[in-house]
Amino acid sequence: MSDPARAIPDAAPAISDHPPVNDWVHDFDHTDPRWTENPYPIWDELRAASPVVHTDRFLGCYMPTTYEAVKEIAYDTTHFSSRRVIVRDVRPEIVNTAPPITSDPPEHKPAKQLLLPPFTPDAMKKLEPRVRAICNELIDEFIADGRCDAAARYTKHIPVRAIAHMLGIPEKDSDLFIKWIHEILELGIKDDATMMRAIQEMTGYFHGHIEARKKNPTDDLITTMMNARDKSGEPLSDGHVLGSLRLLLIAGIDTTWSAIGASLWHLAKTPADRDRLIAEPELMPTAIEELLRAYAPVTMAREVMKDTVISGCPVKHDNMVLLSFPAANRDPTVFPDADKVVIDRKENRHVAFGLGIHRCVGSNLARMEMTVAIEEWLKRVPDFRLDPAGQVKWSEGTVRGPRQLPVLFGKSA
Numbered sequence: 001m002s003d004p005a006r007a008i009p010d011a012a013p014a015i016s017d018h019p020p021v022n023d024w025v026h027d028f029d030h031t032d033p034r035w036t037e038n039p040y041p042i043w044d045e046l047r048a049a050s051p052v053v054h055t056d057r058f059l060g061c062y063m064p065t066t067y068e069a070v071k072e073i074a075y076d077t078t079h080f081s082s083r084r085v086i087v088r089d090v091r092p093e094i095v096n097t098a099p100p101i102t103s104d105p106p107e108h109k110p111a112k113q114l115l116l117p118p119f120t121p122d123a124m125k126k127l128e129p130r131v132r133a134i135c136n137e138l139i140d141e142f143i144a145d146g147r148c149d150a151a152a153r154y155t156k157h158i159p160v161r162a163i164a165h166m167l168g169i170p171e172k173d174s175d176l177f178i179k180w181i182h183e184i185l186e187l188g189i190k191d192d193a194t195m196m197r198a199i200q201e202m203t204g205y206f207h208g209h210i211e212a213r214k215k216n217p218t219d220d221l222i223t224t225m226m227n228a229r230d231k232s233g234e235p236l237s238d239g240h241v242l243g244s245l246r247l248l249l250i251a252g253i254d255t256t257w258s259a260i261g262a263s264l265w266h267l268a269k270t271p272a273d274r275d276r277l278i279a280e281p282e283l284m285p286t287a288i289e290e291l292l293r294a295y296a297p298v299t300m301a302r303e304v305m306k307d308t309v310i311s312g313c314p315v316k317h318d319n320m321v322l323l324s325f326p327a328a329n330r331d332p333t334v335f336p337d338a339d340k341v342v343i344d345r346k347e348n349r350h351v352a353f354g355l356g357i358h359r360c361v362g363s364n365l366a367r368m369e370m371t372v373a374i375e376e377w378l379k380r381v382p383d384f385r386l387d388p389a390g391q392v393k394w395s396e397g398t399v400r401g402p403r404q405l406p407v408l409f410g411k412s413a
Contacts (some may be wrong), residue, residue, distance in 0.1 A: 098247035168220025258401020261296035293350035
C-alpha cells in the first residue's frame with residue numbers, strides 16, 4: 001500500500017515568521033507547513049538534486065538526503081559535534097546539556113554506559129505488564145464512544161506514563177511533561193524564551209525529586225542515576241543527573257508517541273495491513289520494524305566543527321546539520337519500494353534509532369511500547385478508520401507524528 005500522494009502539497013497558511021519556501025533545494029525549511037504535512041516528496045526532490053543540500057536559514061544548515069550521507073555524518077565525531085541536537089533560529093551559549101545525547105567523545109561513552117542497564121530487554125519484560133495495563137486503562141475511557149482522537153486520548157499518554165513509572169514520578173504529572181516537550185521541541189525552534197522557560201521548569205521539577213531522594217532513597221531510575229559513579233568512581237554531579245533526566249523525559253516520550261501515532265494512522269487508512277496483523281500476529285515484530293522505517297519520527301542535528309566533504313559535497317564549519325534519519329529510511333537505493341509500507345519486508349536496515357555512538361539507548365523500550373500499544377489497540381479496536389469529519393495534524397520540527405488523529409470504530413466505522 002502506497003503512502004500519501006507523491007506530489008508536493010499545496011502551500012498551507014504560514015504558521016511562523018519564516019517566509020515560505022520557493023526553492024527547496026537551495027532554501028529548505030523543516031518547519032515549513034508543507035514539510036510538516038507531507039515531507040516525503042520534498043525529500044525526493046532534494047535527494048534527486050544532491051546527497052547534501054544547504055539553506056541559509058537557521059544561521060546556515062546542511063541536510064544529507066541519502067542513506068550514505070547520513071551514515072557518513074553520524075559516524076564522524078571529528079568534524080561533527082552533538083553539543084547541539086536541534087536546528088533552531090538561534091545558537092545561544094550552551095548552558096543546559098543532556099548527556100549522553102549532547103556529549104562528544106571521550107565524555108560520551110561513560111555517560112551512555114550509565115543509562116544502558118535500565119533499558120535492557122530483560123528490564124523491558126518487567127515493565128511490559130504495566131504498559132499493557134496503561135493501554136487498557138486508556139482504551140477503557142473512550143471505547144464506548146465509537147470515536148476518539150487517538151493521539152490525544154491514547155498514543156501520547158502511553159510513553160509519558162511508562163517513563164514516569166520508570167522514573168518514579170507521578171503519572172498524573174503527564175500533562176506537565178507534554179507541555180514541556182511541546183515548548184522545547186516545537187515552539188522552541190523559533191522562540192528561545194519559551195524553550196529556556198520550559199527547560200528551567202523541568203530542571204526545577206527534577207531538582208525537587210533529587211532533593212527528596214537524598215533524604216528518602218527510592219527504587220527507581222532517578223535514584224539509580226544518583227547512585228551511579230563516573231569513570232573516576234565519583235558520584236555524578238546534580239547537573240549531570242538533571243541533564244540525563246531531561247533527556248529521558250524528552251527522548252522517551254515524544255519520539256515513541258509519534259511512532260505509535262503514525263502506525264495507527266497507517267493502519268486506519270490501510271485495512272489490508274490491519275486485517276493481516278490481526279490474522280497473523282506473529283508478523284508483528286517485522287511490521288513494527290517496517291513502520292519504524294517508513295514513519296521514523298526523529299530528526300537529529302549536528303554542528304559542523306571543521307570543514308570536510310560528505311558524499312563529494314563540501315561542508316563548512318559554523319553551520320548546523322539537519323540529520324534526517326527518516327529521509328535516509330526512504331532512500332530507494334537502499335530500500336526497494338522505499339515509499340511503500342511492506343509489513344513483511346524481509347531485509348530492513350532502517351536507521352530510525354540513529355547510527356553511530358548516539359544510537360538510541362531506549363530502542364528496546366520504544367519497540368516494546370509500540371508493540372504493546374498496537375497489540376492492545378487491535379485486540380479491542382480491530383475495526384477503525386480515519387474520521388472524515390476530522391483532520392489529522394502533524395507535529396512541526398525535530399520529531400514528526402500525529403498530534404490530532406480522529407478515528408471512528410465499532411458501529412461508527
